Structure formats: structure tokens, C-alpha cells
Amino acid sequence: MKFDTPATTNPIDQLKIVGKPVDRIDGPLKTTGTAPYAYERHDALEGVAYGYVVGSAIAKGRIKAMDLGRARAAPGVLTVVTAQTAGKLGKGDNNTARLLGGPEIEHYHQAVAVVVAETFEQARAAAALIKIDYERAKGTFDLASAKDGAPPAKDNPDTAVGDFDTAFAAAPVKLDEAYTTPDQAHAMMEPHASIAAWKGDKLTLWTSNQMIAWSRGDVAKTLGIPKDDVRLVSPYIGGGFGGKLFVRADAILAALGAKATGRPVKIALPRPLMFNNTTHRPATIQRIRIGATQDGRITAIGHESWSGDLPGGGPETATQQTRLLYAGANRMTKMKLAVLDLPEGNAMRAPGEAPGLMALEVAIDELAEKLGMDPVELRVLNDTQVDPEKPGRPFSQRRLVECLRTGADRFGWNRRQARPGQVRDGRWLVGMGVAAAFRNNMVMKSAARVRLETSGQITVETDMTDIGTGSYTIIAQTAAEMMGVPLHRVTVKLGDSTFPVSAGSGGQWGGNSSTAGVYAACVKLREAAATKLGFDPTVAEFSDGQVKAGGRNAPLAQAATEAPLVVEDAMEYGDLTKTHQQSTFGGHFVEVGVDAATAEIRIRRMLAVCAAGRILNPKSARSQVIGAMTMGAGAALMEELAVDKRLGFFVNHDLAGYEVPVHADIPHQEVVFLDETDPMSSPMKAKGVGELGICGVAAAVANAVYNATGVRVRDYPVTLDKLLDGMPTLA
Numbered sequence: 001m002k003f004d005t006p007a008t009t010n011p012i013d014q015l016k017i018v019g020k021p022v023d024r025i026d027g028p029l030k031t032t033g034t035a036p037y038a039y040e041r042h043d044a045l046e047g048v049a050y051g052y053v054v055g056s057a058i059a060k061g062r063i064k065a066m067d068l069g070r071a072r073a074a075p076g077v078l079t080v081v082t083a084q085t086a087g088k089l090g091k092g093d094n095n096t097a098r099l100l101g102g103p104e105i106e107h108y109h110q111a112v113a114v115v116v117a118e119t120f121e122q123a124r125a126a127a128a129l130i131k132i133d134y135e136r137a138k139g140t141f142d143l144a145s146a147k148d149g150a151p152p153a154k155d156n157p158d159t160a161v162g163d164f165d166t167a168f169a170a171a172p173v174k175l176d177e178a179y180t181t182p183d184q185a186h187a188m189m190e191p192h193a194s195i196a197a198w199k200g201d202k203l204t205l206w207t208s209n210q211m212i213a214w215s216r217g218d219v220a221k222t223l224g225i226p227k228d229d230v231r232l233v234s235p236y237i238g239g240g241f242g243g244k245l246f247v248r249a250d251a252i253l254a255a256l257g258a259k260a261t262g263r264p265v266k267i268a269l270p271r272p273l274m275f276n277n278t279t280h281r282p283a284t285i286q287r288i289r290i291g292a293t294q295d296g297r298i299t300a301i302g303h304e305s306w307s308g309d310l311p312g313g314g315p316e317t318a319t320q321q322t323r324l325l326y327a328g329a330n331r332m333t334k335m336k337l338a339v340l341d342l343p344e345g346n347a348m349r350a351p352g353e354a355p356g357l358m359a360l361e362v363a364i365d366e367l368a369e370k371l372g373m374d375p376v377e378l379r380v381l382n383d384t385q386v387d388p389e390k391p392g393r394p395f396s397q398r399r400l401v402e403c404l405r406t407g408a409d410r411f412g413w414n415r416r417q418a419r420p421g422q423v424r425d426g427r428w429l430v431g432m433g434v435a436a437a438f439r440n441n442m443v444m445k446s447a448a449r450v451r452l453e454t455s456g457q458i459t460v461e462t463d464m465t466d467i468g469t470g471s472y473t474i475i476a477q478t479a480a481e482m483m484g485v486p487l488h489r490v491t492v493k494l495g496d497s498t499f500p501v502s503a504g505s506g507g508q509w510g511g512n513s514s515t516a517g518v519y520a521a522c523v524k525l526r527e528a529a530a531t532k533l534g535f536d537p538t539v540a541e542f543s544d545g546q547v548k549a550g551g552r553n554a555p556l557a558q559a560a561t562e563a564p565l566v567v568e569d570a571m572e573y574g575d576l577t578k579t580h581q582q583s584t585f586g587g588h589f590v591e592v593g594v595d596a597a598t599a600e601i602r603i604r605r606m607l608a609v610c611a612a613g614r615i616l617n618p619k620s621a622r623s624q625v626i627g628a629m630t631m632g633a634g635a636a637l638m639e640e641l642a643v644d645k646r647l648g649f650f651v652n653h654d655l656a657g658y659e660v661p662v663h664a665d666i667p668h669q670e671v672v673f674l675d676e677t678d679p680m681s682s683p684m685k686a687k688g689v690g691e692l693g694i695c696g697v698a699a700a701v702a703n704a705v706y707n708a709t710g711v712r713v714r715d716y717p718v719t720l721d722k723l724l725d726g727m728p729t730l731a
Contacts, residue, residue, distance in 0.1 A: 001520035002572050003682060010683055011482050011526075011542070012519065018474075018481045018684075021619035025492070026236070026472045035236045039193040039268050041206040048195065049078055051116045051257045051267040052123035053249060054130055055109030055277055056101060059648025060139035060341045063103045063112065067131040071115055074129055076122030079260040082113045086256050092218025094246040096313040096344045099222060100253065105134070106310060107343045108649035109276035114253040116261055139341035141648040143283050146338035147306045153315035153337040159323060161389050162330035167300035171291025175367045179288065179359035180715045181318075183641035183650065184281040185274075186348055187660050190238025192278055193268035196254035203258075204231045207251045210240045211504035212463040215247040216497045222252055235495040237467040237505075241631075242347035244467070245506050248278050275343075275653035280641060282307045282316045282345030286359040291330075296371050298328035298382050303360065308340030316345065318356035321438045321695070324583060325360070325400075327384035341648050347506070349631060350691035353439050354698075358635065358716060361435035361699030366712070374418070375434050375703070376408050387581045396576075396680040399611040400436060400585040406672060407434070407587035407609040420710035421728045428593035429728065430604070431708025435696035437586030437610070441678075441687040442509040443577075446517030447500035447570035450479060450525045454564060456545065456557030458483050458490045460521075464502035464514040465495045469690055470620030471505070471514060477617060478515040478684070482522035483556065484542030500568055508584075508688025511616060516571040516682040524567040529559035576680055584692045586610040588629070588700040594708045599720035599727055601705060603633055606669045608697075613678040613687035625693035626669045632697020634661045638717050 012018055029035035068080050083089070083102035091098055101110035113130060117123035140146050152158060168174065194207040203225070209215045212232050220227040237244065250267045257265035269277060284307045291300035307316035319333035348354070368375040383401050387393040408414070416432040417423055423430040448462040460479050466472050476490040483490075493499065503513035530537035533547055533554045540549040547554050559565055576582075591605040608625050615621045638659040641650040652658045671693075677685035698716065706712050711726035 001523060001569055002574060003516065012684060014481060016481060017477045017487055018616055019614065022473055022477060022487065022617055024470055024473045024620060025476055026466065037190055037236050037238055038195065038206050038208040038234065039266060041195050045195065045197060045264045048264045048266055049116050049118060049261055050120040050123045051114045051254055051265050052127045053111050053253055053267060053269060053273060054113040054127050055273050056105045056112050057132065058105055058134045058136050059108040059141065061105050061135050061137040063105065063132055064135050065133040070129040071126040074122065074126035076118035077126045078116045079257065080113055080115050081253065081256045081260055088224060090221045090224055092222050092247060094214055094218055096310045099249045107341060109273055109343065111249040111253060111277060114257050114267065116257040116265055139648045141340060141342055141643055142645045143285060143306065143308045143338060143340060146308060146340060147285055150306055150336035150338035153335040156315055156317060156335050158334045159389065160332050164300050164302050164330045164332035167330035168289055168291040168302065171299050172294050173292045173370055175290045175363055175370060177288060177363060177366060177714060179286045179362060181284045181355040181358050182716060183283045183643065184348060184635060184639050185641055185658055186241040186243035187655065187658060188239030188241055188243060191268045191271065191274055192244065192248045192250045194251040194254040195264055195266040196258040197264040198258050201225070202229050203255055204233065205251055205255060206233045208237050208244055209234045209247065210237065210244045210465050210467055210506055212465065212495060212497050213501045213504065218247045219251060219255065223255060232497040233495060234465055237465055240467040240505065241349045242351065242506065243279055245347055271655060272653040275650050275658065277343065279344045279346035281348035281355065282309060284316050284318050284355050286318055288359055288363040290363060290367050292367060292371065296373050296378050296381050298326055300330040301326065301328045302332040304334040306336045306338065307345065308338040308342065309345040310341065311339050313345060316355055317352035320352045321356050322360055323389055324387060324581065325436060325438050326382040327388050331388065342643065349628065350439055350694050353695045357435065357438065357696045358698045361696050362702050362714065365703040376404050376413060379404055379436055393579065393581055396580040396582050397611065397676060397678045398583065398585060399674055399676060402674060403585055403587040403609040403611050404436065407589045407607055410672065411589040411607050413589065416707065420707050425593065427596050429596050429708040430591065430593050431704045431706065433590045433700045433702065433704030433707055435588045435700035435703065437588055437692055437696040439508060439584050439688065439692040439695050441582040441584050441681060442507050443573050443682060444503035444509045444513045445570055445572050446503040446513040447568065448502065448518045448521040449500050449566065449568040450518065450521040452525060452529060452556065452560040452565040454560050456489065458485055459493065460490065460518055461493045461499040462502045462514060462517060463495060463497055463499045464510065465505045467505045469505065469511065469624060470617060471510065473620060474511055474515055474616045475518050478518045479522055482519060482526065485545050485556065500570070508691040512682050512684055512686040512688055515616060515684050519683050520569040520571040521567055524569045525565065528565055528567055529556060532559040532565065571682065580680055582681055584612040584687050584689065586692050588696045590700040590704045592701065592704040592708055594705060594723065596727065599723035601637055601718065601720065603665065603667055603701065605667055608693060609672045609674065610689060610692055611674040611676050612689040612692055613676055613681050614685040615673045616684065616686050618673060621673065621689050622671045624690040625671045628690065628693025629669050629697050630661050630666050632694045633666060633701060635716065636698035636701035636718055640717050
């Protein structure tokens, strides 16, 4: 089905099941521990062996020699696989570095061997017996020192509208500041894990992966086998945040180990290898310049960003929201990409906008102070209903002003003191902060297979994944609404490459796109069922398990009395993205307390107001937003991968050293969804929301800390050591 124009008669608009706060249908499995995650799949597998990955002890250089003798002779060892014994390996389209290194080493903890043994303990013990002689090469590990020589990022050209330099020089009020964001880790609960089994030339991988079709292709390309010989299965994922968009070393090494032993092999990456072997959010250095009139209208806005990655990698696209968020006739963005020999930088929840707004929304706060304006009013004044780079291209929906106004009213923004450091609650200095939220709405072709069983049950099959986002539930709600059956009459099967290819989970496109694909397949099933029952499919209604038209009705199940009725279709998109800009918007409001003596920071209140199209399930959507808000708080106050700039690795590579928020750090979080539909986005009239919730949060926290203390921190995370010297004198 091609989606070019807004739907007219749309069964989804009944909203009998879609749009309701339905409990997650996979909840009972997860809360009872019976949902099988990748490392736990033992069904139909006998003789499973265990693999343990050995990571490189250097960041750059080469392996001179490997002594595997003691490891091979260790108890229980079945095989040791290295690049030398694995045969020729390719590199997937979505991998910057090779997933099995040697003799050349590209980054610290790059996998260089896997030991396969009868038990996990035997594999781990034998791995410690491998002796590797390295020849270390000089590497570059410091973004700040590599910044000046960094070239423009390929495939991300500079942008220019009007004459930024002239307009900025002439502006009566100017802001010119630099901000830094650190490397960050996904730190999801479930590790990267896989079980591989071969049957002849056919490989099955039970793995934890967000994008089944992408990764199936990458596995095939890496192993040099036909894609049709690879099956990926990933029905349950214990968090990903972008770290599982692409196939990682666990999957490839499990496949190689299984091939070498003739037995199924399971591998889970230990936490230190997750931090250095897989991907992370790259650090940035950002310079923002804004020129404005005395009344606050932006006349010039420029955003430059530097980030780093391995050779052939890509930038952290931290300037992209600046191209669309605020009006201004004269505009400029630039991105530079330094070559760093650190582990691979790649997507992490809201790549680009999350770190970009950490800088931009603090800069807007600073500009408001220079102007003597309220930060909310400055944002409202510079709102735009058209793409500021392409004035003839309107937003399909843009309710940023309403998000800010609603949030300010609910949060009690009028009680905020504009002058910092004025509000005390006992020993605590109290401040409020605000930031706009922005994330583009992307749509992806997505397909599904829908089957009307002879029992009258509806079965949906698609390779869409559920990374904790509620995909099972919103897909079931969609099918139930379209086919006029109760929710318990729908079975959803996800995460298998034998199913039709969906959008997958990433870029906050998954919920809207995958349900649109199910919508398309259900439209086709409605037509087939109505025709089978002798109804005109253009007027037939589906409700309460019945098909109705022309004064008569028949049970839906009668359309499949002889055999299941099976259809498959996909939702594809026309040229709407050329005529309209599709984005999501929000406002984040935060109140913090800062200890007047120690500069310890405590978040006291958080509010997010989101405009993200139709909310398909308010309960799971709220869960997504509060999770994103929590990640934003972590980015603001504690998350930072510490780089050893001599040896080139992340020092705090486990959850003991890499700090993330815990329950005590997070207060009650309020989430408000504006009542919105966007018929240009899809027949579901929905948009993404899971990444919008993180965008701007860190800046709102940083702005609140400034309002509480008068100390402006531009280098994240905002830790007490950066506040102490500038704290107000105790009375």
C-alpha cells in the first residue's frame, strides 16, 4: 500500500482499542521470567557449548604472535577461533571496524579470539591462558587535540542560508560560546548475546538485535554466505538504545565457533567488552553563535560541531536540530570529523539531537539572560511554522509553542526567579530550568503478514522488534481495531527474519511505521474476508467479531472455515517528505536543589509536554518518555566514559565505574501528551516519541542548576566539582 495523502475513511479513527492505555501483552512473560531472551534459547538445541571472547589489550597496532597452546589443552576446550583460523571474513555495511581483528588492531577490546568449551567457566579460564605479543602503534585518542585538524564530515555537508557572518557581526546582542559533551555508553540491562547453530550450510542466530533485516545482511556479508542461508531470531530484547542496531562480535564469533565445533555455541559479551568492543555515543565539542535584536528576534544562528570516530566512521550529527528548531534569516551549520582510534562511535538514543540540544538549549538560555527575557518567551518569539532553510516547506504539525505554554502553566514557571541563586529551601538552593524538545519524525517502509485462523484468531507476523518499547502491544491494538476483534483474539509474532521485513526499532520510527505496515496488511485482509463472505469490501464494517453491511452480518471467523486466510502487504511512503517537514516537539521543565555547602545536585521535579501525533498507547508511551527523561538526567549529571588518552580505552568500562541514575536520583516524572493527530505521517496519524523524551532534558537540568546557583557549566556532566568554586557565599 502506498501512503501519499491523508487517509479519509480510516477504521483506526474509531479508537476503540488504539489510543487506550492497554497493559503490555508481553508483561506477564517478562515479570515471570519466562520470556526467552537471546542467551536463554535452549529450545530444540542439544549440546550447547560456550564461547568466551578475548579482546585486544592495545588500542592500535598489530598482533606479532599468539600462543594458543595452553588454551587449546585446557579442560573442556573444543576450539579456539582467531582471524587466522576463521578464513576470509568480510565486513558488514553497518560495521566500521572488523568484528574479528588480527593481525591489525583497530581499537581497544576489538575481538581477537573466541575460546569455545563445554562450560562457560572452562572457556573463561582457557581464554586467560592465551598469550598475545603485540606491537603497539601510536594512536590519536583526544578529540580536543585532534579538533583543529579535523576535516569536514563526509556525507554531512555544511549548510548556509543568507549571510551568517555579516548578520552575526551586525547583531546588537551576541552569544558566542563553546560546549562539550562526553563519550557515553548505552549501558542497557541485557548484554550483547547470541546463540548460533548450523544445519548444513544454514545458520540460525538467536541474538539480541534491533534491526533484523539489516543485521541478517551484515551477517551474510561478513561470513561470505548467501543471505537466504541466514536466519535471525530476536523476539525479546532487554534494551538497546541504538547499541543493538547492528550485528556485533558476539553474533559473528558464535557463528564461527559453532561452525568450527559442529555444535550450537552461545556467547554473551562481559560488561567491559560491551563498553569498549561495541559502540558508544561519541563526544562532541560544539560552538554556538547567535545574534539577536534587542527585542529577542534571532537574526543569525550558527552551530559548529566536532566529533571523532574510527577511519571510515561518521560524525555525531549534533547540528541537525539547529537547522529546524528556531527562525532566523541567516543560518550556518558545520560538522567536522576527527579520526580517533577509540572504540566505534555510533547511534545512541536520539543521535544528533540529544547531544546537540545539550548545547543549543543552554545557549538559548544564555541568550535570554543577555536579553533580559524569560527563556520560555524567547523560544516562543522565535517559533516558525515553516522549515527555516526552505520557507516554502511547512511543518506537517508543529505545536512547540503549545508545549512550552502548557508546560509553563503546569509547572508553575511564573514562580521562577529570573535572577539566579535567590530561592532557598533550608540548605538547598532551588532553581528551575526549561528546554525545547525536538526530534525528527522518520517513516520507513514496513511490511506484515496477517492471518485469519480457522478459529477466528488473528495472527500478525513481522520482523519488527520489541526493545522494551511495547511493540507487541501496539501492533496487537492495531490489528484488533482494524479487524473488529477484542485484543485477546490477536497473536503477535515478532523478531524473526522469516517474517516480512519491517521498519525495525530505531530512530523512533518503529512504532508508527510498523503499525502502519500492519494497517496495510489488515486492509488487505478486510477486503479478502468481506469478499469471501459476500460483502462489498468498500462499505463493510468490522466490529464485535462480525462483518456487517447492507443490513446483514456474518461472523468474521466464517471467512476462514475451510482454511486460514493469509495476506501480506507493506506500507510505503510517497513524496510527502519533500513537501512537508515532519518533526516532533516538546518542552522539558526541571526543578533542582543544589546543596549550598557541598554543591550536591538533586532533581526535585520533572515535566515533559510532548506533541508527537496520535499516541497509540498512552501507558507504554509514558513509559518511553520517563525512561528517556531518566537517561537525560544521567547525561546531565553523571554519565561520562573516561578516556585514557595515553593508551586509548574507556577506563570506567563497567556499571561500577560508569554511573547511571538510580531510583534515588529520579523524582516523580509528569508526562503530558497534547491531543494531536498528524494525518500526513501515516494512516495511524502517529509519530515517534521514544527519543523525543530525551531531547533537551540535560539542558533543562543544566539551566535549572544555573538558576539555582548562578554557576554556568558548559562542559557536561554537571558535577559538583565544577560548581564549588563559584557557589554563592553562605549567609
